Amino acid sequence: MITVHRLGLEPKPFLLNCDLIVMVESTPDTIVTLTTGDRIGVVETPAEVRAEVARWRAGVQRLATRGGLDPTHVGPAEVRALTADHHRR
Numbered sequence: 001m002i003t004v005h006r007l008g009l010e011p012k013p014f015l016l017n018c019d020l021i022v023m024v025e026s027t028p029d030t031i032v033t034l035t036t037g038d039r040i041g042v043v044e045t046p047a048e049v050r051a052e053v054a055r056w057r058a059g060v061q062r063l064a065t066r067g068g069l070d071p072t073h074v075g076p077a078e079v080r081a082l083t084a085d086h087h088r089r
Contacts, residue, residue, distance in 0.1 A: 004043070006042060007042060021053065030046055
């Protein structure tokens with residue numbers, strides 16, 4: 001999951017499952033379209049969303065190949081879940 005900030009008077013951070021992202025577009029606000037059809041306006045630019053998704057996926061790949069994960073880009077619950085799954089193999 002990645003952290004992004006919902007558009008509004010006071011941008012509010014939330015976690016977004018990046019596996020649900022279908023499209024990120026700038027209209028000029030950044031709109032994230034999900035597999036559910038929901039569209040969410042976020043503060044981040046499309047390039048920033050793409051970079052966060054790439055960072056998340058790289059962390060998962062590191063876990064799968066070397067057993068290490070950068071916890072600065074993943075919440076504690078995700079680290080525990082991914083680590084537990086890795087140790088079961």
